[in-house]
Amino acid sequence: MRINVDLLKEFEAGLNPAHPEKSKIPARVLGYGEISTVFEIEGEPNLACKRMPIFRCREELDHYEAIYHEYNRILNDKIGISVPPYGFASFATDKGYIVCFDIQEKLPAQSFGDKLIHTLGDDDIMVLVRLILRQLKKVWDFNRASTSLQIGIDGQISNWAIKNFDPASPHVGAETELYYVDTSTPFIRKEEKEQLDPELFLRSAPSFLLWLIRWLFLEDVMTRYYDFHLVVVDLIANFYKEQRPELIPRLVQVANDFLANEAGTLEVTPITVREVRSYYREDALIWTIFLAMRRLDRWLHERILSKPYIYTLPGKIKR
Ligand SMILES: Nc1ncnc2c1ncn2[C@@H]1O[C@H](COP(=O)(O)OP(=O)(O)OP(=O)(O)O)[C@@H](O)[C@H]1O
């Protein structure tokens, strides 16, 4: 993929993190992540640029770049989960920090799962979730067959997009193919050792609260993505956040049918509606606290410390 690094450097130099649309080179936020913000930058209308200003030194960034590429390759070539065409760029800024951009071909907003569950009919949504489960199963088939390498994945509905989506006839069928986009958190374990430094998740949180966040949820966040049962619970619990909770009982049935039949050999414990509900409550609490802490940190930087705050935070999240 061809990347205009000079444009990215200019973008970064003139970025207004709190109001990206008011930057020297304006940008639109396509999505917010735990560790990245996804921008469409003026001048590159066909790219989604996931900005991460979180690295403390070159070694840290180089290691991240290596596992980012490896994760994309393993998913796409070995496991058979398609990722969009991608690239990577990184550089030191003249403000004294280093930044990287995970770059992907930009896919149409309407082709993403979190949009589709508001535009497709309910039956099609069930088909879509089945297709996602089929993709996810490949990860655990791979993990089972592999001895030294384990892959984790975040199955959330907003991480999947329909390939070659035609908004004029928004239909899902057995022939529909999906892209997985969320490769900025490369969950790879080699010889049981996690390759992704969990501390990266904490970089945009205030340092005086790190002990609390570590204790609250870091362990949990780093292990759930390797557990098929939890990844499916997480996917279904997402329907609360995405404002379609009424679909959950039916989704639980679809998932359990899938787990018992197509994925029978993996012997995954069935899911209950109750478990999905309590999982969602806890998860929403974790991320709400986390975001509140980041906002507090931004406030401290701007009002008390008079230091620039380099992260872009989401506005109010409807849950
Ligand atoms: N290639 C892309 N084209 C268009 N929009 C995208 C693309 N990649 C991501 N987005 C938008 O940004 C959202 C978040 O992207 P992604 O899932 O990669 O990051 P994230 O969930 O924020 O992850 P992380 O926590 O790993 O940073 C997506 O749900 C989608 O709306």
Ligand SMILES: [Mg+2]
């Ligand atoms: Mg995501």
